[in-house]
Amino acid sequence: MIKQFLAVLRNDFKAVFRSKQYLILLGSLLLYSFYINFIYSQGDIPGYQVYVYDALTQSGSAAEITQVNSEQGLYDMLNMDREAIGVVKSKSGSKIIYNDTGSPRLNNLKYYYAWQATGRESADYNTQILGSITQSEQKRIEMTSVVVFFEITAISFLSIAALFFKEKQMGIIKVYSILPVKKSMLVLSKIVVFLVLKICFVLLMGLLNLDIAYFQQIVLKVMTQILVLSPLMVLLGFMCSLQYRNFKQFVFAYTVIIVAFTSPVFLFVNTQLNWRGIRYFPTYHLYNNLRQVFFNRATPSAGYYLVCGATLIILYLINLKMINREMKRS
Amino acid sequence: MLDILKLQLKNSLRDKIIVLSICLPVVVALVLKFYVPSVIVLEPQLAVVEGNLAGEQLEQLRELAQIEQYPTVADLKARVLNNTDEVIGVVYDNESSKYNFFLEGNETTLTHKLTAVMASVLSGNASSDPAESEILTANHDQMISLIIAITMMMALYLGSTFIIFTMVSEKEEGIAVLNQIMPISPTQYAVQKIILGFLGTVVITFVIGFMLFSSGKLVYLLPFLTIAAAYVSIIGLVVGSLAPDLVVAIITTKVVLLVLIFVPIIAFIMPPNLEHIKAFFNLIPSYPIFDGIIAISNGSNLTRILPNILIMVAHIAAGYGFYFAVLRPGGRFYSSK
Numbered sequence: 035m036i037k038q039f040l041a042v043l044r045n046d047f048k049a050v051f052r053s054k055q056y057l058i059l060l061g062s063l064l065l066y067s068f069y070i071n072f073i074y075s076q077g078d079i080p081g082y083q084v085y086v087y088d089a090l091t092q093s094g095s096a097a098e099i100t101q102v103n104s105e106q107g108l109y110d111m112l113n114m115d116r117e118a119i120g121v122v123k124s125k126s127g128s129k130i131i132y133n134d135t136g137s138p139r140l141n142n143l144k145y146y147y148a149w150q151a152t153g154r155e156s157a158d159y160n161t162q163i164l165g166s167i168t169q170s171e172q173k174r175i176e177m178t179s180v181v182v183f184f185e186i187t188a189i190s191f192l193s194i195a196a197l198f199f200k201e202k203q204m205g206i207i208k209v210y211s212i213l214p215v216k217k218s219m220l221v222l223s224k225i226v227v228f229l230v231l232k233i234c235f236v237l238l239m240g241l242l243n244l245d246i247a248y249f250q251q252i253v254l255k256v257m258t259q260i261l262v263l264s265p266l267m268v269l270l271g272f273m274c275s276l277q278y279r280n281f282k283q284f285v286f287a288y289t290v291i292i293v294a295f296t297s298p299v300f301l302f303v304n305t306q307l308n309w310r311g312i313r314y315f316p317t318y319h320l321y322n323n324l325r326q327v328f329f330n331r332a333t334p335s336a337g338y339y340l341v342c343g344a345t346l347i348i349l350y351l352i353n354l355k356m357i358n359r360e361m362k363r364s
Numbered sequence: 365m366l367d368i369l370k371l372q373l374k375n376s377l378r379d380k381i382i383v384l385s386i387c388l389p390v391v392v393a394l395v396l397k398f399y400v401p402s403v404i405v406l407e408p409q410l411a412v413v414e415g416n417l418a419g420e421q422l423e424q425l426r427e428l429a430q431i432e433q434y435p436t437v438a439d440l441k442a443r444v445l446n447n448t449d450e451v452i453g454v455v456y457d458n459e460s461s462k463y464n465f466f467l468e469g470n471e472t473t474l475t476h477k478l479t480a481v482m483a484s485v486l487s488g489n490a491s492s493d494p495a496e497s498e499i500l501t502a503n504h505d506q507m508i509s510l511i512i513a514i515t516m517m518m519a520l521y522l523g524s525t526f527i528i529f530t531m532v533s534e535k536e537e538g539i540a541v542l543n544q545i546m547p548i549s550p551t552q553y554a555v556q557k558i559i560l561g562f563l564g565t566v567v568i569t570f571v572i573g574f575m576l577f578s579s580g581k582l583v584y585l586l587p588f589l590t591i592a593a594a595y596v597s598i599i600g601l602v603v604g605s606l607a608p609d610l611v612v613a614i615i616t617t618k619v620v621l622l623v624l625i626f627v628p629i630i631a632f633i634m635p636p637n638l639e640h641i642k643a644f645f646n647l648i649p650s651y652p653i654f655d656g657i658i659a660i661s662n663g664s665n666l667t668r669i670l671p672n673i674l675i676m677v678a679h680i681a682a683g684y685g686f687y688f689a690v691l692r693p694g695g696r697f698y699s700s701k
Contacts, residue, residue, distance in 0.1 A: 054615075078472050132497075143429075147477070156484055159483035167468075
């Protein structure tokens, strides 16, 4: 029994290595890490640039203020840098000019921003930092969680289908249907193969992009989530590839899944945009829990694991049924 | 020519799933047309403790930011620590008679500076010495432009995928071998392969354009989309010629998806201080298309989108040259079974 399973497993590993999928995985890993380390984590938003045209004195001032030579020059700068604010000082008083932001509140803030930047004394106030994560660390963790989720949901899905259609093409499914191999083994071995690949991927992602000491704290919790996510996606991908006749159909169905279920989740979880409807997306809960774990926050409730477990079992049973049907057909 | 087109069209329409997926961008565009607010703006958010700030100050703050009220300081701190957004907590301390601002520690420089501005307004500094203000009308629908551009990119992506898979399935079925023997020139062959995908992409993107763009912008948009459709068709032709079988095609499709949809978004959300890096994105197919659509949607004129068009034409020429040199049927890298 175990020997048989190991043989199936070895065969699947070989198939993955032959199709060079691990190379694609490594390539994307390097690309993602490069992006996170050198571009995304550096993305601070500086304050608004303030351009001043002073008709009375042409004196220099603070660093964030740029003096311009004419009123027209100031309007030109505002047309180029839409976020910037212009200040014109003349005998009759000063005038603050800016592009409409679309929000009266932001407009008011811009007005006061320019007002304060041009030499007013700022108020005396205290700030207190509550969190322990700096901006750069926050961005690293955030993007790492996005990449891991994207890789596991979107890419696992494609990889499993690629593997399956290749097997179908090579006639392996036909061979299995005459051999006395348990059908459950075929499904289980796929799950194990992709789980191993994804665990390696997550470990490397964490080591390359996160602080090592921090990664040690969260690694076990993250792995628990991967143990839920990866099999879920493999089962779904397997089901879809059994469902569709050829790969062309599969790819188009896949695009719908990516566009409709994955992209909105990233948008609404990681930005200030709010939309209640997002809670009805199953992917929202999966991603949100992974993200919480990456930020070392509350771990998901028992109810969440219960639902995931039930879904896994149902998907597994559907897969068994479908693979039996497929074998009968071939 | 017309016969070939008719035959291909008949073949493709038979596959219902493909027809449905190709209509997806149009459905997204319809939803956008009716359900999205005309402006999406992210305003600063403040958290205050009920009864802590005087009514007058609360009114002042309401003119600067969205206000959420919490019963205790502990609740307020918990809200600030929720790290998907940048909520700042404000509490007035009676003992020191100062305002305390609670930050999470990962805020941008801009948020820190806006905090200082709000503190000034609260302390009453701002009411002295007022200045006149002039608000220039500007297009501020950045988020809307982004969503429209992504919808367009999706339609273009489906167009190139359609060509890739038509070519690869021909290889799988053995028709490709026939093509090598038939007496047609490489250009004729290329046109035959991409004509349906190209026309389909043009139709779908035009429909989306008519739905989401005002009529004044269509003058620039329609020619632009035609060139963009030719561009993605060439991408489809190159990938379709390169891929020997479905498995390779799948893997390249992943790359095409990433390149066409995610790379431009990365460029879009890049902070303004990295502006010079954006020039390099023009090397990647898709960025000139994306940038051009955003520019047209923001109401730019011809001089703004002309560089994008030229870069696209250069890419098309390079792609076609590459195809003609090595990828054409019988060429060195043309792979078939």
